[in-house]
Amino acid sequence: MTKDNNRGHYLDEMKIGMFAENTMVVSGDKIDTFAELSGDFNPIHVDEEFAKTTMFGGRIAHGALSASLISAILGNDLPGPGAIFVELNMRFRRPAMMGDEVTARAEVVEINERTGRVKMKVSCSVNGKQIIRGDAGVIVPKRPVED
Numbered sequence: 001m002t003k004d005n006n007r008g009h010y011l012d013e014m015k016i017g018m019f020a021e022n023t024m025v026v027s028g029d030k031i032d033t034f035a036e037l038s039g040d041f042n043p044i045h046v047d048e049e050f051a052k053t054t055m056f057g058g059r060i061a062h063g064a065l066s067a068s069l070i071s072a073i074l075g076n077d078l079p080g081p082g083a084i085f086v087e088l089n090m091r092f093r094r095p096a097m098m099g100d101e102v103t104a105r106a107e108v109v110e111i112n113e114r115t116g117r118v119k120m121k122v123s124c125s126v127n128g129k130q131i132i133r134g135d136a137g138v139i140v141p142k143r144p145v146e147d
Contacts, residue, residue, distance in 0.1 A: 007080065010142060019078070021105045022077070022103070022104045025099065026102060027098065031065065031098070034061075034065040035062070038062065038064065040062055061097070065096075066102050066131060069102060071085060074138055078106055086139055088134065089136075090122070091134055092131070109121045
């Protein structure tokens with residue numbers, strides 16, 4: 001079955017191994033906007049002079065900014081509209097730097113037909129190196145019963 005543009009996948013359409021990816025290039029504007037939205041103004045993110053004195057040698061993206069790409073996949077693509085994002089466990093391995101292209105990936109690893117819960121293996125990477133890894137849980141709607 002093919003997903004249409006007006007809804008996400010129904011539970012019966014989900015298969016182990018299905019995946020979706022999303023990318024974003026980190027920029028100063030995106031970091032600054034995320035700081036405004038989140039209220040996280042840690043100088044490692046927003047102050048270049050301060051950031052130059054750290055082990056990273058420059059500004060880094062908020063970990064949650066990179067992780068937000070995972071939320072975008074779950075809400076827009078797989079499972080997509082109608083799914084309820086209920087759990088996220090992540091480990092931050094390294095930061096995304098200004099100019100990095102972050103690729104997020106979510107892959108179906110477990111489906112519970114009874115509860116409608118789907119477990120997804122999630123990650124973000126830069127140049128093939130993982131910067132975030134973890135898993136997410138979503139509740140996927142069941143196909144409506146037709147009369």
